[in-house]
Structures are given as structure tokens and as C-alpha cells.
Amino acid sequence: MLSVSNLYKTYESYNQKYEAVKDVSFEIQKGEFVSLIGPSGSGKTTIFNCISGFLKSTSGEIKLEGKDIANKTESEISHFRSNKLGFVFQDFMLIDGLTVLENIFLPQIIAGKDICDIEKQTENLLSKLNILEIENKYPHEISGGQKQRVAVARALSNVPLIILADEPTGNLDSVSGSKVIDAFITAKRDLGTTIFMVTHDAKAASLSDRVIGIRDGQIFKTIKNNGDRKVFLDEIFDLMKA
Numbered sequence: 001m002l003s004v005s006n007l008y009k010t011y012e013s014y015n016q017k018y019e020a021v022k023d024v025s026f027e028i029q030k031g032e033f034v035s036l037i038g039p040s041g042s043g044k045t046t047i048f049n050c051i052s053g054f055l056k057s058t059s060g061e062i063k064l065e066g067k068d069i070a071n072k073t074e075s076e077i078s079h080f081r082s083n084k085l086g087f088v089f090q091d092f093m094l095i096d097g098l099t100v101l102e103n104i105f106l107p108q109i110i111a112g113k114d115i116c117d118i119e120k121q122t123e124n125l126l127s128k129l130n131i132l133e134i135e136n137k138y139p140h141e142i143s144g145g146q147k148q149r150v151a152v153a154r155a156l157s158n159v160p161l162i163i164l165a166d167e168p169t170g171n172l173d174s175v176s177g178s179k180v181i182d183a184f185i186t187a188k189r190d191l192g193t194t195i196f197m198v199t200h201d202a203k204a205a206s207l208s209d210r211v212i213g214i215r216d217g218q219i220f221k222t223i224k225n226n227g228d229r230k231v232f233l234d235e236i237f238d239l240m241k242a
């Protein structure tokens, strides 16, 4: 459903060129939860931003459900982003002046959905992600882990083709981080959501179906989760040491 082929990204500033992403290719199937793992500076966010359309690639092809995302105008990209993609970032990006409920309503209102549908969809997501009891709280009244689960609910609210998450556990302790990953797994199981997560957190990655290792802008290994989390975690640690 997502395919990235021969992606290159070179940054140019003050006549300096830096090749941040070099010939990266991978695919993600519908309903799959895939992690891209690598050290800081390895090119993860660059790849993420190319897929999101925030950044133009130097060359290569990115297709979502067979459609090339590169050849779109600015307004097509922004429509595509708000209707087809769901985002989760390290720093939550909730709106401080809105309650949890209102934060999740907002993208649905922007998408022009009927208010009854919005209410139904939101209640459903709040209950699935175990955050129903905080629906009337403001972001400053809830924990980091709760904020991130609200961000996951918001990302799911318009039923995106794919959830794109950049270091979603980066600002959380490991218990809160696990709850956020649980929210992804719930979405995958109950809603068939496809998830692409960028991370340097091996524990978080060990809950996904497949881990793609990146280093110096290049993929060097892909490993699959065969169901034993402990084994998978060890394999991920080995991959990170390699």
C-alpha cells in the first residue's frame, strides 16, 4: 500500500551538499505495522518528511495505494495530508486551548464531516484507546502518555490510509511509551490500520511486525517479528549494534 523506490534526498546549503538519504526502497502492506530504526542523524525524519510531502525528494518514487505523491500541487498535498494521512509526532502537537474531545473533533470538522458522525467516531476512539475519562481535560491536565494517546486518536479520526509516526515514544518513559504502542496495536487489530513508525527505541520497535534498519541514509537490514517478542527485541539490539 506504501512503496518507496530508490529514494534519494540531498540537502544543499551554502554550496554544501549533504546526501542524507541514498537509494532507499521498501514497501509496507495494508494492515502492517513497520518500524524504521536507526541512530540520530541516519535519515529517518528525512524519509518521513518525504513520505508526508513536507519535503521534496531529490529523486525516487513514493506511491500510496499506487498513486505517486510527488507529482501533486501544494493544495493537493495538503488535502491529501489531512484526508489520507494520520500524524503522530514526538512532541504531541495538541492544541493547548482545546479539550481532549475538541482536539480530536478539529481535523474531522476541517474534513467537513457531519457532527453526529464526528461525535460517534470520537467516542469510539476514546473508548478503544482508554482515554474516555479525560475527554473534558485540557492538555496541561494530562500526562505525556495520555497526550500521546490523544494524538493517536486524533490521527485515526479521519480513518487515514496510514499512520505516520516520528519518534512517538521519544518524550515518554518506557511504561507510557508501551501504552502508546499498545494504542497502535489496538488500531491495527480493530481498525486494520497501517502504521509506519520512525524510532530509535528498540523496545517500541519490538512490538511492530517488521523492523527496517537504517544507517548513514541507507537501509542495511530488515527483520520480521515471528511472534516471540524477546527474540525479536534481541534481534533488534543486534541490528542496532551491527
Ligand code: ADP
Residues within 6 Å of the ligand: 011, 012, 013, 018, 020, 038, 039, 040, 041, 042, 043, 044, 045, 046, 047
Ligand atoms: P534522523 O531523523 O535519523 O535523526 P534526519 O533525517 O533528521 O535524521 O537527518 C539526516 C541527516 O541530514 C543529518 O546529518 C542531518 O544533519 C541532515 N539534515 C537534516 N535536515 C537538514 C537540512 N534541512 N539541511 C541540511 N542538512 C540536514
Ligand code: MG
Residues within 6 Å of the ligand: 044, 045, 046
Ligand atoms: Mg528524526
